Amino acid sequence: IDCEGDNLGCEGGRLSLISIGTPDAGYIFLFDVLALSTDELRPIIDILADTNILKVVWDGRMDSIEFLREFGISLGRVLDLQIVDLVSRQWRVGESAESRMERPLDPLHRVRHLDTFGIHGLGGLKGALQEHGIYGIGALGCLVRHTVSHMVNPEKTQGKKSNVDHTQWLTRPLPLQYTAYAAEDIWILSKVFEVFHARAYFRSLELEIQSQRYVNMHRGVPPQSGDIYRSSNLLPMEIIEAPVARNSSRVCEGCHRVLGDACF
Numbered sequence: 001i002d003c004e005g006d007n008l009g010c011e012g013g014r015l016s017l018i019s020i021g022t023p024d025a026g027y028i029f030l031f032d033v034l035a036l037s038t039d040e041l042r043p044i045i046d047i048l049a050d051t052n053i054l055k056v057v058w059d060g061r062m063d064s065i066e067f068l069r070e071f072g073i074s075l076g077r078v079l080d081l082q083i084v085d086l087v088s089r090q091w092r093v094g095e096s097a098e099s100r101m102e103r104p105l106d107p108l109h110r111v112r113h114l115d116t117f118g119i120h121g122l123g124g125l126k127g128a129l130q131e132h133g134i135y136g137i138g139a140l141g142c143l144v145r146h147t148v149s150h151m152v153n154p155e156k157t158q159g160k161k162s163n164v165d166h167t168q169w170l171t172r173p174l175p176l177q178y179t180a181y182a183a184e185d186i187w188i189l190s191k192v193f194e195v196f197h198a199r200a201y202f203r204s205l206e207l208e209i210q211s212q213r214y215v216n217m218h219r220g221v222p223p224q225s226g227d228i229y230r231s232s233n234l235l236p237m238e239i240i241e242a243p244v245a246r247n248s249s250r251v252c253e254g255c256h257r258v259l260g261d262a263c264f
Helices: 042-049 061-071 081-090 097-101 125-131 139-144 176-198 207-215
Strands: 002-006 014-021 028-032 055-057 078-080 249-251 258-260
Touching: 002 061, 002 176, 014 042, 014 061, 014 176, 028 176, 042 061, 055 176, 061 207, 078 081, 078 207, 081 125, 081 176, 081 207, 125 176
Parallel strands: 055 078
Antiparallel strands: 002 014, 014 028, 249 258
């Protein structure tokens, strides 16, 4: 599952599309939230809230905010591949945390001279293709080559993700390039899931619990656009580790979450 919209998940943001695919992305469905009523979307809403049906996402924090704001529901049973990507680093052979920070695009690169013990950088879906050596999927070219072949150079889409102007997601009619982009995200999610499964990255029984904590971390007031505490590419505290008892916690003035004293 993936969502597209204008300033998604932030104060004043708006949901545009909900994208849903089968596990192998053999079928991909795009639902226009601006055109369809809540009643018309009810079967999809029920799937999103269902605690028995597993939903696979990549960084579902903003999507979760939109589902609460738009439909008044929580995302039931979820596996966030961004969390799987992070947790899997301990099992991968090769690059160390120190050498990873030397890469300019690594989230911790700019603070590598500081003590970063216990701090984790979050990777993006686009970066996951390179991080895990997922090349040659040509997602955009495969999806739209018959209808918009003049827009796509297959040689340039191999192992890459296309780009669009995210301020235009509320435009109607939505250009075909945008619907292709939304479908491409589902395609890439399916390929990343496939690779993670083949490499046994789902071995931790805590992944779904950690994912649930992660996607629901902003259940209160949505973050402002550019909020460095709640919209950064660093893993928030007490996502991988279980939250501590409330009697030794306090509210963070930055992210407004209740955190254990050890986080301060």
